[in-house]
Amino acid sequence: MRPFTLHEPTSAAEASALLLERGEAARLYAGGTELLLAMKGGFLPCDHLVNVKTIPGMDAVALDGGALVIGAAATHTAIESAPIVRERFPLVAQVERRVANARVRNVGTLAGNLCFAEPHSDPAALLLLYDAEAVVEGASGERRISIADLQIAPYETALEPGEVMTAVRISPLPGGARAAYLKFGIHHRPTIGVGAMLRVAEGVVVEARLSLGSVPPVARRLPEAEALLLGERAEHLNAESSAVAEVADAAAAQADAVDDLHGSTEYKRHLVGVFVRRAIAQAAA
Amino acid sequence: MSSATPRIRVACEVNGRPVEAKVEPRAFLIDLLRDEFGLTSVKRSCDVQVCGACAVLLDGRPVSSCTLPAFEARGHSVLTAEGLADEPLGEALARAFAQHAAFQCGFCTPGLLLTAKALLDSAPAPTAEQVSECLEGNLCRCTGYKKIVEAVLAAAGRSAV
Ligand SMILES: Cc1cc2nc3c(=O)[nH]c(=O)nc-3n(C[C@H](O)[C@H](O)[C@H](O)COP(=O)(O)OP(=O)(O)OC[C@H]3O[C@@H](n4cnc5c(N)ncnc54)[C@H](O)[C@@H]3O)c2cc1C
Numbered sequence: 001m002r003p004f005t006l007h008e009p010t011s012a013a014e015a016s017a018l019l020l021e022r023g024e025a026a027r028l029y030a031g032g033t034e035l036l037l038a039m040k041g042g043f044l045p046c047d048h049l050v051n052v053k054t055i056p057g058m059d060a061v062a063l064d065g066g067a068l069v070i071g072a073a074a075t076h077t078a079i080e081s082a083p084i085v086r087e088r089f090p091l092v093a094q095v096e097r098r099v100a101n102a103r104v105r106n107v108g109t110l111a112g113n114l115c116f117a118e119p120h121s122d123p124a125a126l127l128l129l130y131d132a133e134a135v136v137e138g139a140s141g142e143r144r145i146s147i148a149d150l151q152i153a154p155y156e157t158a159l160e161p162g163e164v165m166t167a168v169r170i171s172p173l174p175g176g177a178r179a180a181y182l183k184f185g186i187h188h189r190p191t192i193g194v195g196a197m198l199r200v201a202e203g204v205v206v207e208a209r210l211s212l213g214s215v216p217p218v219a220r221r222l223p224e225a226e227a228l229l230l231g232e233r234a235e236h237l238n239a240e241s242s243a244v245a246e247v248a249d250a251a252a253a254q255a256d257a258v259d260d261l262h263g264s265t266e267y268k269r270h271l272v273g274v275f276v277r278r279a280i281a282q283a284a285a
Numbered sequence: 286m287s288s289a290t291p292r293i294r295v296a297c298e299v300n301g302r303p304v305e306a307k308v309e310p311r312a313f314l315i316d317l318l319r320d321e322f323g324l325t326s327v328k329r330s331c332d333v334q335v336c337g338a339c340a341v342l343l344d345g346r347p348v349s350s351c352t353l354p355a356f357e358a359r360g361h362s363v364l365t366a367e368g369l370a371d372e373p374l375g376e377a378l379a380r381a382f383a384q385h386a387a388f389q390c391g392f393c394t395p396g397l398l399l400t401a402k403a404l405l406d407s408a409p410a411p412t413a414e415q416v417s418e419c420l421e422g423n424l425c426r427c428t429g430y431k432k433i434v435e436a437v438l439a440a441a442g443r444s445a446v
Contacts, residue, residue: 005290006310006356036352037333049310077346101422102400103349104334188335 001040004047008054012137012164015050020139020162022048028164030073033100033108034116052111052164061085068092068170069135072111076100079110089170095126095181100188111165117151117218120189120262124151125213126181128221129197131171138163151218174199174207180282182275183214190214191262192271196279200234210247210276215268216256225251225276237284239277251276297358299324300368306355314350314358315339318365326366326395337423340396341365347400364402366395374402378440387436389427397423401437410441 007026009015019026026048029035038044052058058073061082068089070079079085080096099105099113099122113123114134124147132147139162147168152158159165173179179197183190192214199207208229213219228247229237237244257268292307299322306321318324318341327350330338334349341350342364343357369375378398381387388394397420404411404419411419416437417430425433 001311003290003309003311006293006354032354033334033352036354040332040352101334101337102403102419103337103340103347103422106343106346106348107353 001036001042002045002047004039004049007048007050009050010054010056012055012058012166015052015055015164016138016162018048018050019164023161026050028052028115030112031075031104031108033104034112034118055166058166063088064169066172068172070110070168070170072165072167073109074111075107075109076105076113077102080105088172091129091179091181092126092170095122095183098183099123110168114147114150114168115157115159115165117153117155117157118189119154119217119219119258119260120185120191120214121219122181122183122190122193122213124219125193125211126195127168127170128211128219129179129181129195129209130173133169134165135167135169136163136165142166144169148221154217173197176200177207178283180279182279182282184271184275185214185262187262192268192275193219194272194275194279196276196283198229198234198237198280198283200284203233203235205229205232205234205237210251210279212251212255212272212276214262215258215272217258220256222251222254222276224254229280234284237280239281244277244280247280248273248277293356293359295355295359297360298362300363300365301371308355310354310356312355314341314343314348314353314355314363317355317358318350318363324365324367328392328395330392331424335422335424336393337396337400338393340399340423342399342403345403345406347396347403364399366398369398369402372402374405374440378402378405378437381436381440382433385432385436385439387428387432388425393423393425393427397425397433401440404437405441410443411438413438 027046029049030052053073058071060071076096080093086093127147133144177199181195183193185191195211197209208226210222225247252269252273255272257265296305318327328338330336332351339351340347416434
């Protein structure tokens with residue numbers, strides 16, 4: 001690996017200035033579980049690493065007016081083991097606990113996962129079930145980017161040059177919501193991740209969100225399939241029901257599956273049908 | 286301007302002893318442990334954080350030393366399989382691995398012992414399922430894992446059912 005210089009800023013503004021000053025030659029570094037692999041492989045020439053972990057407070061996991069605020073230096077392990085996450089956002093804890101292996105979770109961060117924009121990401125798909133935002137800081141101050149707009153293409157985010165993600169803000173699911181996230185994989189990263197959120201009032205689905213990750217180039221919601229769930233009685237939504245089968249077919253049709261190491265488009269569309277059915281049944285149960 | 290990047294002073298604890306070294310920013314922890322400190326139980330294998338052969342404990346938690354920069358050890362404590370011998374739990378695990386034939390070639394064993402120790406430190410009486418889940422990220426191409434799980438359970442004073 002080529003040599004690099006380590007920078008240890010003590011504020012997001014300082015990190016941002018370092019990035020702007022050095023341009024493409026500098027990269028933010030959190031856990032390095034993606035970045036250093038890419039550098040070792042010679043895919044990412046980088047002469048300056050800007051450590052986000054030396055910025056005080058960046059590893060905080062806290063509640064702010066009901067929303068969960070996860071600092072950019074918080075590791076997957078810190079997130080899944082935080083009592084507030086386990087108690088108030090159990091699905092987030094559950095999914096974070098199954099990201100990668102224990103060693104990667106002990107070092108890798110949620111922010112690094114999202115900013116790398118690897119298409120095979122669990123959190124990218126999971127967070128689409130929530131109203132969630134990335135908080136970023138750059139030369140012109142702070143702004144928030146909706147999670148749905150954060151990743152724009154594989155390995156590409158909406159962050160402007162010099163912008164640093166400081167936190168991810170996740171609002172609680174609405175009252176009456178039940179949610180589930182299922183993943184399946186044959187490699188280390190997921191081959192598919194499917195999230196389902198159903199808000200049920202008087203036994204009837206009044207709001208539905210379905211999210212799909214790892215199959216399309218960028219994790220996405222499945223609006224046509226979601227619409228089919230509205231008005232359904234939750235008790236009828238089991239994996240064998242014809243209503244759920246119809247939703248699963250719609251999901252597979254709009255999955256935007258791409259061929260890659262994890263399988264063909266045909267195979268992935270099949271998986272979408274299977275896992276959408278199971279995720280809905282689990283959320284409805 | 287020289288192309289050399291400034292070296293970083295790493296003062297940390299390795300296997301219970303305070304140590305110090307100067308490293309290049311790009312040096313990984315595995316290089317420091319093997320080349321500087323001669324701790325060759327730390328095995329380089331996949332080099333991409335998948336196999337667990339290079340696992341060491343950083344402040345008690347498993348990390349992949351193949352991809353963790355050495356400077357991350359500053360101010361922290363590192364445990365390798367060499368240091369396990371001085372710990373009662375390490376001793377119990379090593380004995381259980383031997384008794385249960387939980388290794389053949391032995392290349393993955395240091396990482397497995399350390400990962401198992403981290404588990405038993407936080408969950409002294411795990412279930413077989415917890416052991417499997419915890420060791421999921423450590424690859425062994427010889428044993429088929431069953432004996433490894435049995436050995437960890439035995440070290441915890443539990444029998445596999
Ligand atoms: C073996 C293995 C298995 C994995 N399995 C899974 C899995 O099952 N599911 C899953 O979802 N993921 C998986 N991953 C991905 C894993 O979650 C990420 O590697 C990790 O979360 C990245 O975080 P990091 O802190 O190490 O990021 P880094 O490597 O430090 O950074 C990644 C990228 O984000 C940028 N960046 C970092 N921090 C910021 C910031 N604050 N603001 C802006 N940009 C920033 C960096 O410049 C870099 O481009 C796996 C990875 C490995 C190696």
